[in-house]
Amino acid sequence: MGTDKKAPAPRRPDVKKITRVEELLPKARIMVNRKAADMYEGLQVKKGQKVLIINDPSADQLVVEALATAIRENKAHLTIILLEGFPGLKDPVDLLDNMFSNNWYPDWVWNAANEADIVLLTAFLKLAHTPIPPLSRKPIVDNVEMTADQMISEYEEFPVELRDIIGAVTWEKLALCSKLHWTDLEGTDLTLKVKPEAWQEMIDDNMKKRGIAFKPGHLQIPAPCVDMNGQYVSSSITFGGPVPPTTLIIEGGKAVEVKGGGKYGDRLRESFAKHKNLSSPDCPGPGVNWVTTIGLCTHPKASRSPFFDDLAGSARIYAWTYGHRRSGVIHTSVGEGLASSKHKIIRHMDTCFNTIATDKGIIIENGRLTSLEDPRVRRVAEKFGNPDELLKESWIPAIAGVNAP
Numbered sequence: 001m002g003t004d005k006k007a008p009a010p011r012r013p014d015v016k017k018i019t020r021v022e023e024l025l026p027k028a029r030i031m032v033n034r035k036a037a038d039m040y041e042g043l044q045v046k047k048g049q050k051v052l053i054i055n056d057p058s059a060d061q062l063v064v065e066a067l068a069t070a071i072r073e074n075k076a077h078l079t080i081i082l083l084e085g086f087p088g089l090k091d092p093v094d095l096l097d098n099m100f101s102n103n104w105y106p107d108w109v110w111n112a113a114n115e116a117d118i119v120l121l122t123a124f125l126k127l128a129h130t131p132i133p134p135l136s137r138k139p140i141v142d143n144v145e146m147t148a149d150q151m152i153s154e155y156e157e158f159p160v161e162l163r164d165i166i167g168a169v170t171w172e173k174l175a176l177c178s179k180l181h182w183t184d185l186e187g188t189d190l191t192l193k194v195k196p197e198a199w200q201e202m203i204d205d206n207m208k209k210r211g212i213a214f215k216p217g218h219l220q221i222p223a224p225c226v227d228m229n230g231q232y233v234s235s236s237i238t239f240g241g242p243v244p245p246t247t248l249i250i251e252g253g254k255a256v257e258v259k260g261g262g263k264y265g266d267r268l269r270e271s272f273a274k275h276k277n278l279s280s281p282d283c284p285g286p287g288v289n290w291v292t293t294i295g296l297c298t299h300p301k302a303s304r305s306p307f308f309d310d311l312a313g314s315a316r317i318y319a320w321t322y323g324h325r326r327s328g329v330i331h332t333s334v335g336e337g338l339a340s341s342k343h344k345i346i347r348h349m350d351t352c353f354n355t356i357a358t359d360k361g362i363i364i365e366n367g368r369l370t371s372l373e374d375p376r377v378r379r380v381a382e383k384f385g386n387p388d389e390l391l392k393e394s395w396i397p398a399i400a401g402v403n404a405p
Helices: 025-033 061-073 092-100 107-113 160-174 196-210 262-274 313-325 375-382
Strands: 050-055 077-082 118-121 140-143 179-184 189-193 218-220 228-237 241-251 254-260 291-297 330-340 343-351 354-358 361-365
Touching: 025 061, 050 061, 050 107, 061 077, 077 107, 092 228, 092 241, 092 262, 092 313, 092 343, 160 218, 160 354, 160 361, 160 375, 241 262, 241 313, 254 262, 313 343
Parallel strands: 050 077, 050 118, 118 140
Antiparallel strands: 179 189, 179 354, 189 228, 218 291, 228 241, 228 343, 241 254, 291 330, 330 343, 354 361
8 A cells, every 4th residue: 555745754752651650740740730721631629629530440540640649739638439441442433432422430420529529530431522410519520531651741741822822823714714625635525615604603602611712722613514515534533543444425514425444334324324313402403424523633742642552441542532632633523412311422533634725725734734834833932942843743643545554
């Protein structure tokens, strides 16, 4: 199999395998005390607060131990629940459908969560996409999605000010565009026409939720978009791992046909047929085959863990999904329907060598976010070091047929 000359060569940062909790404690102390930002863990744990960690053996226990130590140092009250989880689970499709949007925690765990001030999920369950019971005391509930090497990675050291100017400049180029052509070197080729009112609705929602027009680190194009047509191709389940190249034929914003994909393709075809009449208030019509998220990620230092193949369960998901935050990656979801009171049908995938061209200009070119070259971004980068190094992607995945045999 050949490679595409447009694709950048694979690379990854030098990563040390962490074996002792002491190596993580300095960063854990920072995380426990700093304010959270979108896609940056921060807890601001105060003395006397009740903190609950919901853990399972497949999560990275060094991360759990480091956070627990830092929380106790802040003189908070800490309880850790250890669930059975999914030990040994490695299949990406089964990881996706068993752990991602399925509320697999026992009910008594949520009762305990309702007694806490802060709840940290290290046993993987994606809070934003999983139906959970109402918690009357309204504790802060958040995912901790990292392995030990990722906890002390360049990503966590990256200046938030620089992350935010990258997002702002990218948003300036993207927001309110009316026409968009999206390609990727794996085979995606899609055209979208986005109505001004769709942009405005999304902007209003972001302003209400976070006081800013876009979500930092994860800039979105309004979806579902009923004027979206072409084909989408991916070989990565965001919260699972690698799969054979899977092609979705998109017509009117919906996947009307699935080609290839092996077991994952079969699962998509089965669920699209089974839930064809399932409705969601966020979709224009029934079915779990609507494209419901198109997110442009903006962080040049995000990367997958090189220890992914050695891991299972929660830690395996974290080792893989961290990479989707990298600048130039587009994070896409299909589906948005509640199959039961505890399970939402939604699948997330990634493409890494995208080109996005709009009527306002080029946003991404062959996986490189063009705003990284903007003089405004480089001026901010100069405050923190060498712009060439700070704005260079630390990790470029090797994808067969694109930049690898």
